[in-house]
Amino acid sequence: MLQSYEARQRIALVGTGHRGTGMWGTELMSRMGPQLDLVGLCDLNEMRAHRSQNIIGTNAPVFTDFDAMLREVRPQTVMVCTQDDSHDELIVRSLEAGVDVITEKPMCTTAAKARRILDAEKRTGRKVNVAFNYRYAPFGAKLKELLLSGVIGEIVSVDFHWYLNTRHGSDYFRRWHAYERNSGTLFVHKATHHFDLLNWYIASDPKEVFARGQLRHYGHNGPFRGPRCKICPHKDECNFYMDISADPRLEALYEDPSREDGYVRDACVFREDIDIYDTMSASLTYENGVQVSYSLNACMPIEGHHLAFNGRKGRLEIRHRETQPFAIPEYDEILVMPNFGEAERIRIPREHGGHFGGDKRLQAMLFDPNMPDPLHQRAGARAGALSVLCGVASVESVKTNRPVAIAAQLD
Ligand SMILES: NC(=O)c1ccc[n+]([C@@H]2O[C@H](COP(=O)([O-])OP(=O)(O)OC[C@H]3O[C@@H](n4cnc5c(N)ncnc54)[C@H](O)[C@@H]3O)[C@@H](O)[C@H]2O)c1
Structure with missing residues (x-):
């Protein structure tokens, strides 16, 4: 029993939004919980991270400081699930701390960031896997x-x-x-x-x-626009009206937490900018x-x-x-x-399952390096x-x- 606990891989999640909480939280732990030990959750939005902790049903501590999480809980693998333009920084900091990375797509957003990640991987000898579930x-x-x-x-x-x-x-x-x-x-x-x-x-x-x-x-093509769906005067006439309260998980992760950083989940699709x-x-x-x-x-x-x-x-x-x-x-x-x-x-x-069964196969393959890969899916x-x-x-x-x-x- 003790031996199998010690063999569990220490993993941490950065980015506790919908994808992080679902695919890399509840779904991963329900499929592979016995093999994995979720040791930390990190998000700039502390309330969202706590909501995520509740939804996943984990005692893993919550951090808003990524480096503190790396230092204090010493994960072996970090799952990067934040906004795309922040991936490179979090990937490189993980590699430099001696930690392997599984990153959500896209790996990054510019050519310079891509080169930086490749350089860091080479320099540190750690590994980046990209979660291409299709x-x-x-x-x-x-x-x-x-x-x-x-x-x-x-x-x-x-x-x-x-x-x-x-x-x-x-x-x-x-x-x-x-x-x-x-x-x-x-x-x-x-x-x-x-x-x-x-x-x-x-x-x-x-x-x-x-x-x-x-x-x-x-964007600018819209016949009208409002600040966000929840309080929009055009909700009855807009084909794109979204009722965030219709999805309890979305509401929990985004509605109250939006007070911390102003990130609303139902902004207008016709914003001019x-x-x-x-x-x-x-x-x-x-x-x-x-x-x-x-x-x-x-x-x-x-x-x-x-x-x-x-x-x-x-x-x-x-x-x-x-x-x-x-x-x-x-x-x-x-x-x-x-x-x-x-x-x-x-x-x-x-x-059934995310991406037609792709998500669960990807998780199984990424957390078991011994699984054969004849089609080069990794x-x-x-x-x-x-x-x-x-x-x-x-x-x-x-x-x-x-x-x-x-x-x-x-x-
Ligand atoms: N493979 C797929 O099918 C799939 C599906 C959905 C999303 N994704 C990817 O997952 C990632 C997250 O998507 P989402 O829809 O959950 O987004 P989201 O905006 O709901 O969640 C992102 C979270 O990251 C946090 N964050 C942003 N910058 C941060 C930083 N520097 N440090 C710590 N936390 C930070 C935000 O506060 C937010 O809670 C994206 O890269 C997206 O492309 C992949």
Whole structure:
């Protein structure tokens, strides 16, 4: 008994918002509690950290000073789950304190921050893992397996289009994500998932991107605006009205704690100063010659993605639907279509749980270094950096109307 307690890995969480409290709090501890010892929680907002402590049901002490937490509770691994632009600082301070890191995506928000993390990892000999959960979703793993099997031959081009519905897409415009300085825009904050999938599937470095981005729905496009939904005079006429009291967990984590730092969870999606795009497209090339056509739209009646690999011998295709308006299928379907010969449908049963079962597999793999990884699903700092750079270069391309180099920014 004592032996198994001593073998438990000491973990600490920084960033006790919705994602930290859920994925890296209640869900992680309910799945892997016997193997893990949650020894500290840290957030700049003390009330939110205490609410999180209650929700997780842990006695782990609460800190507002990150360095004090590292010093006093001596974790072996820190899970970084804060606002995106703060990740690099917390990652580097952890590495320098001799602590390994699991960071939420995006790993960081600029090329300089990515280089700083890679340097710190090399200098300290500690390890950064990036929580790219889509790599672990069953349909994602199956696609990777099919690509590795050579069924469509060498990949020539990829079509990848991601759709966020009005409920999910608008949520990024309510909070800190809506400003480039915090999130790097959705080209970094959201597309880091998609660029990572591309980099992983294509198994080559992204070379260059030409991108377009516009704000066509939210921000200055709004017909009216208010300070926040809770007290908005337009709540009866606004399609984006959000009632924070409808979700007790959101209310507990954000409503009273907002008095400490002014961070409200239901700010107006039509704020005039929003400076990110809701409509994005990009054309990428890879070192191995693959061409990619990508888009991300954040105000759609559908949620999901369409992805196709066009190879020298055939095409692999998935149309993944996540939510309404139509009934959600029981299974995902991958079409394998040889250029000449019979096509095949591969059905993959849907799983419950975050990211279609991806979240739980990711946690199992990251906390058990001995678990085999034949599909190379574990993602380190270099993968984190390359996916961020795809987004950073896309934003630069939008602003300069020029193609921009990607992987070369790591040199
Ligand atoms: N992989 C996924 O599917 C997924 C889903 C949701 C969120 N995320 C990621 O998780 C992270 C958190 O997202 P969220 O929605 O929970 O955000 P959030 O704003 O709700 O929570 C972030 C918390 O971090 C705290 N914080 C900010 N800077 C800090 C600092 N320097 N030190 C300590 N605390 C700090 C804030 O006070 C806040 O409580 C983001 O990076 C986001 O991209 C990933």
